[in-house]
Amino acid sequence: MKIxxxxxxxxxxxxxxxxxxxxxxxxxxxxxxxxxxxxxxxLDLSAKYSIITALDSFGFQxxxxxxxxxxxxxxxxDIIENIAFNRGWRLYCFTTLEETLAAAEEMYLKLNGSxxx
Numbered sequence: 001m002k003i004x005x006x007x008x009x010x011x012x013x014x015x016x017x018x019x020x021x022x023x024x025x026x027x028x029x030x031x032x033x034x035x036x037x038x039x040x041x042x043l044d045l046s047a048k049y050s051i052i053t054a055l056d057s058f059g060f061q062x063x064x065x066x067x068x069x070x071x072x073x074x075x076x077x078d079i080i081e082n083i084a085f086n087r088g089w090r091l092y093c094f095t096t097l098e099e100t101l102a103a104a105e106e107m108y109l110k111l112n113g114s115x116x117x
Contacts, residue, residue, distance in 0.1 A: 001025055002033040008040045011047045015058065018051070022059030029063040029111060033104050036070045037097050045076060052084050052091070065107055066091040069100040 003021045005014070025032065043051075056062070066084070070077060070093055077093035084091035094100040 001030055002035060004035040004038065006038040009043075011043060011050065014043065014051060015054070018055075018060075019058045025060070025064065028061050029065070030061075031104050031108055031111075032060075032064050032066045033100060034066060034068045035097055035100070036068065039071060042072055045079065048080055049083055052080070052087060052089065055089060062088055064090075065104075067100045067104040067107075068093045069097040070095070 001024060003017060074095060081091055081093055092103055
């Protein structure tokens with residue numbers, strides 16, 4: 001499953017988008033791709049922390065694996081990954097959509113033994 005975020009977005013709008021995204025996920029081990037490459041703004045680190053700590057209340061399950069394409073600097077992406085991992089989430093951040101999709105496809109192959117079409 002993939003969600004694409006575009007334009008300017010605030011914390012509340014992102015929360016609503018993620019709640020709707022979580023509703024569309026039907027499998028416990030679903031791979032979730034978040035494409036934030038076309039966002040015109042960045043949330044601050046504390047807002048990202050709040051989002052990560054609320055993932056379960058949005059309807060996501062711990063078995064969900066997140067692959068995020070973001071415009072944030074690599075050092076901030078590393079912090080976000082650590083925050084998620086420390087809270088029991090598997091969330092991987094990348095600076096390009098191509099890297100993100102390749103990593104998601106690799107995980108899909110591991111879980112299902114077939115190629116993404």
